[in-house]
Amino acid sequence: MTRIAVAGFQHETNTFAPQPTTWDLFEKRGAWPELTRGADLIDRFRGLNIPLSGFMAECRHDLVPLLWAGAEPGGYVAADAFDRIVGEIVAGVQAAAPDALYLDLHGAMVTRDAPDAEAEILARIRRAMGPDFPIAVSLDLHGNLSPAFFDAATVVTVYRTYPHTDMAETGARAARLLDAAMTRPVAKAFRQGGALIPITAQSTEFSPGAELYAALPGRDALSVDLASGFPPADIPDCGPSIFAYAETQEAADRAADETLAHLNAVEGAFDDRLLSAPDAVARAMAGPGPVVIADVQDNPGAGGTGETTGLLRALVEAQAPDAILSMLFDPAAAAAAHQAGLGAEIILPLGGHYTQYSQPLTAEVIVETLSDGRFRCTGPMFGGSDADMGPTACLRLKGTGIRVVVGSARAQNADQEFFRVVGLEPAEHAIVCVKSAIHFMADYKRIAPTILFAETPGANPCNLAAIPFTRLRSGIRLGPGGPMRG
Ligand SMILES: [Zn+2]
Incomplete structure (x- = not known):
């Protein structure tokens, strides 16, 4: 029987926010569940609109529940909290030696040492489990993802609604995508968008977000997703990113390029209201x-x-x-x-x-x-x-x-x-x-x-041109039609 380890570590880091995100904020319950380990995950997360819940409900293999930790978005995640939580996940995967791992991540986590925290999480797991170990990741629509993260993940899928009413559904989709990736080789493609999009302009309740996300399932690929990005993050990979998986490299590239072209075509229609x-x-x-x-x-x-x-x-x-x-x-x-x-x-x-x-x-x-x-x-x-x-x-x-x-x-x-x-x-x-x-x-x-x-x-x-960024990558624009950085 195939065994799949599951874990979650969610944080959306606003690098301009004054309050640091410390270990205690992960440990205690606020609007998100408190840090939960092992078999408790199966009972406590059942039926919730959380990606891990959706994955566990959909997965047809033996589950090895490790840990889930999440805290309200805020300032930099403290290094000790990051090391402790990732350390537990890595140790848990090593000890269980499962056939694959599913991770419920956000995509916009930042620590002072790791501007690309999700890539760092995957790097630590890869060091322990090797380059061929299957890792499926689901992400928040507000992730800021890098090529290094994309390379290290086997498959990735992203929420398609904002408000995020489909968090559990995204976890379920990750389960199906992981199954596909474990049975045959999957080609993949990644693109980054050229402009930051203000938060209130990203909603899928309005145009153009509604049409942009509605078009994703219709693309000719195994899976295509778009993360709209989280602007208040002073990191090189801030901004939208696209993930495509298909039977052939040509199909993956085409699906990613079509999605990027769609994003570029509607850029002028984003409105912060x-x-x-x-x-x-x-x-x-x-x-x-x-x-x-x-x-x-x-x-x-x-x-x-x-x-x-x-x-x-x-x-x-x-x-x-x-x-x-x-x-x-x-x-x-x-x-x-x-x-x-x-x-x-x-x-x-x-x-x-x-x-x-x-x-x-x-x-x-x-x-x-x-x-x-x-x-x-x-x-x-x-x-x-x-x-x-x-x-x-x-x-x-x-x-x-x-x-x-x-x-x-x-x-x-x-x-x-x-x-x-x-x-x-x-x-x-x-x-x-x-x-x-x-x-x-x-x-x-x-x-x-x-x-x-x-x-x-x-x-x-929400006025992105007024944010004192210092680390964005050269050439990215500050908002739709906005000024170019560096
Ligand atoms: Zn979000």
Whole structure:
């Protein structure tokens, strides 16, 4: 019987984000599961929209579950955390000596020593297992991949939706692709795109992302995929990449070239859809509600600090009569609310701890709800997954209809349960503000015909020409139609 080892190590690294990604963030549960090892993976990951879950459900061979670790996107992954997790994976594969390995990776992980962290992971496994050991990898649509990574992987497949409602489906596709690669030789081709694409322009909910990704399964190849890239990463291989696998080299090259030509042809149609925060609030106040405003540049799911106050300030200045915002990462405010108790009226500085982005907003608030911050997600992307935000509270700014959910873990609001955990029902409010860039759409578009993207302060800048890159490869352009680098 064929034995397949499975492991996952996911991180999307924003090299401009101020908070390092340390071992403890992988160990504890936030919006993603906590670090999980061995047989526990089979029970705990069953039925979740996680690539490893999809792979394990689809795989028809004996599984050797090793480990899965993931943390909220943020700054550089600490070297000791990287070495420890990769070390466990390598030791596990060596000890099990399976016939093949499946890896659930992100594709945009960076450490200070390894700008191309996924290539480094594969290099360490190859050193232990040799050049012919089959390794299948699934990647996030936001991966920034290099030729070295591509060369070291046997087969690669990538999410095809943003919001990523197909994470498990991608893992299942990796299982089928690995089967194909284990039964016959597969030719492969790799290409890199010529321009970075802003995060909010990449969504497959809109054109041209929708058509670009819909065209992939129709290409004449075993498999063709496109990673759109993750712009806030100051590394040489930042940007889109294409992976093609086919029976012949000619077919693989043709599928990769056709996909690159499609990407180039639609480049001018990518639109970041950003409005200023005051404009977004004014349009939302004109209704009809609920209108969702995405606090795009402070999206914790892209490494944002999750506590900038630009959008909150715009709501206050516009005197929005009914608005809710979740989740502001402010453990001190959450602790103060819990200490003061239900119904208490207290003066608090909210958010704004990273003053390079925004200042705290000091306000008199009423503590309306207290929670332990634990809930099960119910939306299409994270449904079934258990989240733990630590002490959480709903605070109403006194004399207004503005409510802020403060929590003790940094996480992207991609599920309506981020409001329901404190008793707020998003559909019942005129303006719903989420710290997310695109993923929230999977759950929130069902309740809101109007969705707006606000250009608020944060660590996930969408104006790519303003990012102080120093290490991009020569010739790549900063955004569709944007200036060329170096
Ligand atoms: Zn992603």
